[in-house]
Amino acid sequence: MTTTAASHILPMAMNSRGLVNVRSRGQWAPVMVALAMTVFLGGCGRGTPTSAADSPSPTATGTVETSPTLGPTPSYSPTDLKAAQLTAMATLKADGDTCASGACPFTVELTIRLANPPIQGANPICRCQAPWSSATYDAEAGSNGIVVHVVLVATGPTPSSSSQARFDLTMVSQSEQWLVSDISCTGVPDSSIFDPNPPLC
Numbered sequence: 001m002t003t004t005a006a007s008h009i010l011p012m013a014m015n016s017r018g019l020v021n022v023r024s025r026g027q028w029a030p031v032m033v034a035l036a037m038t039v040f041l042g043g044c045g046r047g048t049p050t051s052a053a054d055s056p057s058p059t060a061t062g063t064v065e066t067s068p069t070l071g072p073t074p075s076y077s078p079t080d081l082k083a084a085q086l087t088a089m090a091t092l093k094a095d096g097d098t099c100a101s102g103a104c105p106f107t108v109e110l111t112i113r114l115a116n117p118p119i120q121g122a123n124p125i126c127r128c129q130a131p132w133s134s135a136t137y138d139a140e141a142g143s144n145g146i147v148v149h150v151v152l153v154a155t156g157p158t159p160s161s162s163s164q165a166r167f168d169l170t171m172v173s174q175s176e177q178w179l180v181s182d183i184s185c186t187g188v189p190d191s192s193i194f195d196p197n198p199p200l201c
Contacts, residue, residue, distance in 0.1 A: 076141050080178070081141075083178050084139050084148055085148055086178075087148075087178045087179065088139070088148035088150055090104075091125065092150050092152060093135070094134060096132045097131065098125040098126055105178070106179055109194075110183075113193060122200065124193070126152065127165070128154075134155070135151065135152050136153075144170060145173070147168050147169070148171060149186055150168075150169060151164055151165075152167070166187070167183060167186060170182040185201035
């Protein structure tokens with residue numbers, strides 16, 4: 001007698017308690033039913049796999065550091081710029097001289113600093129030994145006051161022997177007058193007169 005595949009199916013029926021009764025008398029029937037239910041229920045509880053792209057990206061924690069915001073550069077009137085320029089002209093004079101010690105329009109801090117010159121063997125104001133023959137002055141607003149760019153020109157016997165020295169004089173207003181608070185070399189880092197070893201300009 002030929003046995004069909006259908007004859008191997010275990011007949012099952014639900015009883016009043018909702019349990020599955022196996023009508024076969026074989027010893028393996030309960031085991032087969034338990035395995036079938038396990039596979040069925042396991043398949044129902046299986047979620048759809050997610051890829052890395054579907055997973056939410058981790059959220060960064062901690063404090064976000066921001067760059068400090070610089071305040072706006074103060075604005076000055078043309079009168080202030082002119083007064084600061086005149087102070088620079090009295091400090092580094094166009095005729096090749098500097099202001100006299102004790103009569104310079106300097107802040108107290110700058111006066112004390114120049115009382116013990118950081119550069120030996122040179123004029124501490126112009127940081128030079130030879131006088132110049134002409135000078136130009138250009139005042140503009142800076143973050144700590146008005147900055148006057150001064151260019152000193154020493155003219156030699158030939159064009160190749162001529163030289164220039166460029167300074168930035170920082171001016172602050174005290175008691176309704178503009179005073180020099182610092183002298184540095186234009187565009188040269190660490191060249192403030194208050195630096196431990198200021199360079200020649």
